Every structure is written in structure tokens, then in C-alpha cells.
Amino acid sequence: MSNYRVRQRAVDVNDTKLFIDTGPRPVNRRPYPSKAPQQQASNGSGDEMTEGRAWTLLALSVALLVVGVWLVRGNHYAHLHRRVEAAYYEYLQEWDTQHAAVFAVSEWQLEVEGHNGSVPLAPSTFKSKRVAVPAAAAPGTAAQPASASSGAAYDAGTSNTSSSSGSSRRxxxxxxxxxxxxxxxxxxxxPGLKAAPLLDQHRIAHSKGMLWRPVLPELRRGRGMTLVGRDGATGAESRVELGKVVFARExxxxxGGEGRCMYDQKGVWQLDNTCGVHExxxxxxxxxTRDPATGKYTADTELGGGPGCSDExxxxxxxxxxxDPRKGRINGRLYLPQAARNATTITVKHTRDPSVRERDILRRTAPNMEHQILFHALGMAMIFMGAVVLLSVAAFAAPKLLRRVGLWRGAAGRRRGRHHGGKDSDDDMD
Known part of the structure; x- marks a missing residue:
């Protein structure tokens, strides 16, 4: 109204003076005709679950459920876990009753070529894994405690597995x-490695990480090592030869290629198309293992095929x-990381130690248990996702899908069907 002036003109009608506006008035023009509400509902919007989307989600949920159930059933490892647990419990009984007390009173030392004197090995105790006692052994047939001086004290805690009366205690x-x-x-x-490296400490700390000492030729030279053990029960002395041991090797x-050699293996690609690594x-x-008759100890190679303690x-x-030569090489010399200062240790274990036997149990009983656990968890996740998608489709699109196949006719649908001659034309999904 501000863009024009309103002009009025007086008109006499039957001796009555009327004032009529003669100025222009704005006109409410609609450029596009609006659609009918019924037509808008039939066309649908982008956020509405159409029939095609509903059937696609329904097929996806069914596929997830089927594949998930197949993975769970095909990678069921509960029976393998029970077998491993039962075997581990038997090894615990054998360790407590036969080997722990005798092995605890033995003494061990390490003799190294070129080193004056011997390195004593101190005894160290640690707890084993907790395993459930079988139901047959629950009343009182569990392993008996070993002597307190052996360092293999037996610990058994009780817990109820069922709240019903008369249930056994495990x-x-x-x-x-x-x-x-x-x-x-x-x-x-x-001893020469104890001193600080003759290199700029600022450069090491800020450019190459925590480095300690360069890899010297002495570390790659093998040194003969021998374990000397004395049995506490018989006093017999045993010498276990370890052979030549090196502290660094190449x-x-x-x-499978230069890129994998550099990034996956942390090595250097050689001219002969091989990957050289430094360790x-x-x-x-x-x-x-101990001979019960003589009390002599020897390195055990029957379990796993070598004298080591694990398959790792x-x-x-x-x-x-x-x-890693990219991070540990300065001025052409390869350096040891700071963690190597306190890392190199030597450990002596009994071959009947349950922690050692557990590796053999897993290798023989369940060689692929880690993969089974992974695929079992993946199957459970797929079942959960399939159930969520199926419930979503059922909540939002089930009535329309059922009316589409003729299995759902509500009161409103029947009224519209009678009005349109028995056809629910407005219930169709796009």
C-alpha cells in the first residue's frame, strides 16, 4: 500500500454519499495450482518408506539373519573351550601333586662364554588361570594343596552355579x-653399552625417537651359553647347552614387493629382490624336563618340536x-631402541608347567579357535542387525505390505473399498 496513493471519489446513491477507492489494489496471484491432499499422499515423499524400499529392507534383514545363523552354527566353539578347560585342569592337578614341589627347590645359573662368573636365575611365582572344577570333583576330589615351601599353593574358591535347592557347588x-x-x-x-651414546641427544629425542646404542658387531657375534641346574631333591647337577646365542641378527x-617389505616387514628391499630385516x-x-630316577634336567624338544616355551x-x-631402519638409523648406523636396555631376559620353565601345556592344548584341540571366535562374534552381530532391520520394516511398512498382498483390510480400507467399488485404490504404494 505504500507504493501508491489511495484516491477516493464521492458517489451519491439515493441521496447517500459513498466514498469509492479509485486507486490500484494488489492481486494475490498463485503461479502454480496446489495439488489436492489426496494426490500428494498418493505421490509420496522422499522420506516415506515405499513398497520397493520395504521389500528391499525385508530381503536384507532375512539375508542377514540367515548368514548370521550359519556363521554362529558353523563356528561354535563352546565344546572346544570345555575340552581345553578340562585338559588345563588336569595339568593343574598334575603340576600341584608331582612337579611343583620338586622344581621349586632346584637352583639355576647361566654361564656365558667370555663373561666372568655366572648369572643366577631367581625363582618367580605367578598365578595360573582360574578354571572351573568339574562337577564330579566338586564335593571334595579337587587337587590337594602342595607344601607351602614349594611355592605352588593351591587356591580354590567356591561359587554357586544354580540357585535351586540341591544344586551342586562348583x-x-x-x-x-x-x-x-x-x-x-x-x-x-x-658393560660398554651402559654409557650414553656419543650422539646429539636433542637430535635423537626430536628426530628419531627413543634410541639407545648402535648395533655393534659384538651383538652379532654368537656366544656360547649353558644352563647349570642343581636338583634340590637329589643334589644332581645338570648342564643344558643352549649353543651359540646372538643378540642381533639380519x-x-x-x-611380496618393495612396499610390503618397507611398511609391513620394516625391512630394506635388496638388489636381489629380497627383503632384509634387522632384529x-x-x-x-x-x-x-626332569628324570625322576636320576634328578637330571634336560631341554625338552618333544613338546612343539623345539626347546622354546611357546608357539609364538x-x-x-x-x-x-x-x-625399523627408517626410525632407528642415524648417519648410516642402526641403533637399538630404548626398550632394549631392560628387555633381554632368560627364563627356565618346567615342561609340565600348565602355562606351557596350554599352548599345546590349543594347538592340538582348537588350532583355529581365534578365527572361530571372530566369525562367531561376526555372526551374532549380523543376527542383531537383521533383527533390528526386520523390526523396523514391521513397524513402519507391515500394514501397507499386508494390504498390498490382500491380508490386511482395516475399517478405513473397507469403507474406501465399498466407496470405490471394492478396490482400495488409495492404499497402493508407489
């Missing part, structure tokens, strides 16, 4: 395992860590 068995151990062999056998590993000794572990190292004596 106990969780746990033992004290024993090993002999010596730490920090690297600075002990190489070897070739399969990589340093992280730990030594030896499992020994291939049942070898040494456990190695990889050196």
Missing part, C-alpha cells in the same frame, strides 16, 4: 606356577623384535 581352581628368571642380560654381558624374509633378541625361554616363537629359544 569351585574355581587356581595354582601358583613357578619359573626361574634373570633380567637385563644385554647391559650385564656388554635375515631375509618373504615380503634384536627380546627374550630367551627354555623348557626343561616357533618353539625356538629366542623371541625377537624387529628394528
Amino acid at each position: 569351585r574355581a581352581a587356581q595354582s601358583r606356577l613357578l619359573e626361574f628368571r634373570a633380567d637385563k642380560l644385554l647391559p650385564l654381558l656388554f 635375515r631375509s624374509v618373504p615380503a 634384536y633378541l627380546w627374550a630367551l625361554c627354555v623348557k626343561v 616363537s616357533g618353539w625356538e629359544l629366542g623371541n625377537w623384535r624387529r628394528l
Whole structure:
């Protein structure tokens, strides 16, 4: 109204004076005709669950449920877990009653070529895994406690497995395992490595990370090592030869290309298309067996095929860590990380130790248990996702789908059907 002036003109009608506006007035023009509400509902919007989307989601949920159930049933590992637990409990009984007390009173030392004196190995105890006592052994047939001086005291806690009256009580068995151990062999056998590196500390800390000492030629030179054990029961002395042991080595590993050699294997691609890696000794572990008649200890190679303590190292004596030449090389020299200062240890375990036997149990009973656990969890997740999608489709699109196939006719649908001659034309989904 502000863009024009309103002009009025007086008009006499039957002696009555009327004032009529003569100025222009705005006109409410609608450029596009609006659709009818029924037509808008029939066309649908982008957020509405159409028939095609509903059937697609329904098929997806059914596929997720079927594949999930197949994965869960095909990777069921509960029976394998029970077998491993039962075997581990038998090893706990055998350890507590036969081997723990005798092994605890033995003494071990390490003799190294070129080192004056011997390195004593101190006994160290740790708790085993807790396993459920079988129902037959629950009343009182569990393993008996070993002597307190052996360091293998037996611990059994009781817990109810059922709240019903007359149910059996199951106990969780746990033992004290024993090993002999010596730490920090690297600075002990190489006193020259204790000094700080003759390099700019600021450059090491800010450009190459926490580095310690360069890899010297002495670390790659093998040194003969011998374990000397004395049996506490018979006093017999045993000498277990470990052979030549090196603290750093270089070897070739399969990589499958220069990129994988550099990033996956942390190695250097050689001219002969091989991947060369540098490693340093992280730990030594030896499992020994005792002859009951003589009290002599020897390195056990029957379990796993080697004298090592686990299959992680291939049942070898040494456990190695990889050196990254991109981060640990300065001025052409390869350096040890700071963690190597206190890392190199040597451990002596009994071959009947349950922690050692557990590796063999898993290898024989359930070699692919880790993959089974992974696929079992994946199947459970797919079942959950399929159930959620199925419930969503049922909540939002079930009435329309059922009316589409003629299985759902509500009161409103019947009224519209009678009005349109028996056809629910407005219930169709796009």
C-alpha cells in the first residue's frame, strides 16, 4: 500500500454519499495450482518408506539373519573351550601333586662364554588361570594343596552355579606356577653399552625417537651359553647347552614387493629382490624336563618340536623384535631402541608347567579357535542387525505390505473399498 496513493471519489446513491477507492489494489496471484491432499499422499515423499524400499529392507534383514545363523552354527566353539578347560585342569592337578614341589627347590645359573662368573636365575611365582572344577570333583576330589615351601599353593574358591535347592557347588581352581628368571642380560654381558651414546641427544629425542646404542658387531657375534641346574631333591647337577646365542641378527624374509617389505616387514628391499630385516633378541625361554630316577634336567624338544616355551616363537629359544631402519638409523648406523636396555631376559620353565601345556592344548584341540571366535562374534552381530532391520520394516511398512498382498483390510480400507467399488485404490504404494 505504500507504493501508491489511495484516491477516493464521492458517489451519491439515493441521496447517500459513498466514498469509492479509485486507486490500484494488489492481486494475490498463485503461479502454480496446489495439488489436492489426496494426490500428494498418493505421490509420496522422499522420506516415506515405499513398497520397493520395504521389500528391499525385508530381503536384507532375512539375508542377514540367515548368514548370521550359519556363521554362529558353523563356528561354535563352546565344546572346544570345555575340552581345553578340562585338559588345563588336569595339568593343574598334575603340576600341584608331582612337579611343583620338586622344581621349586632346584637352583639355576647361566654361564656365558667370555663373561666372568655366572648369572643366577631367581625363582618367580605367578598365578595360573582360574578354571572351573568339574562337577564330579566338586564335593571334595579337587587337587590337594602342595607344601607351602614349594611355592605352588593351591587356591580354590567356591561359587554357586544354580540357585535351586540341591544344586551342586562348583569351585574355581587356581595354582601358583613357578619359573626361574634373570633380567637385563644385554647391559650385564656388554658393560660398554651402559654409557650414553656419543650422539646429539636433542637430535635423537626430536628426530628419531627413543634410541639407545648402535648395533655393534659384538651383538652379532654368537656366544656360547649353558644352563647349570642343581636338583634340590637329589643334589644332581645338570648342564643344558643352549649353543651359540646372538643378540642381533639380519635375515631375509618373504615380503611380496618393495612396499610390503618397507611398511609391513620394516625391512630394506635388496638388489636381489629380497627383503632384509634387522632384529634384536627380546627374550630367551627354555623348557626343561626332569628324570625322576636320576634328578637330571634336560631341554625338552618333544613338546612343539623345539626347546622354546611357546608357539609364538616357533618353539625356538629366542623371541625377537624387529628394528625399523627408517626410525632407528642415524648417519648410516642402526641403533637399538630404548626398550632394549631392560628387555633381554632368560627364563627356565618346567615342561609340565600348565602355562606351557596350554599352548599345546590349543594347538592340538582348537588350532583355529581365534578365527572361530571372530566369525562367531561376526555372526551374532549380523543376527542383531537383521533383527533390528526386520523390526523396523514391521513397524513402519507391515500394514501397507499386508494390504498390498490382500491380508490386511482395516475399517478405513473397507469403507474406501465399498466407496470405490471394492478396490482400495488409495492404499497402493508407489
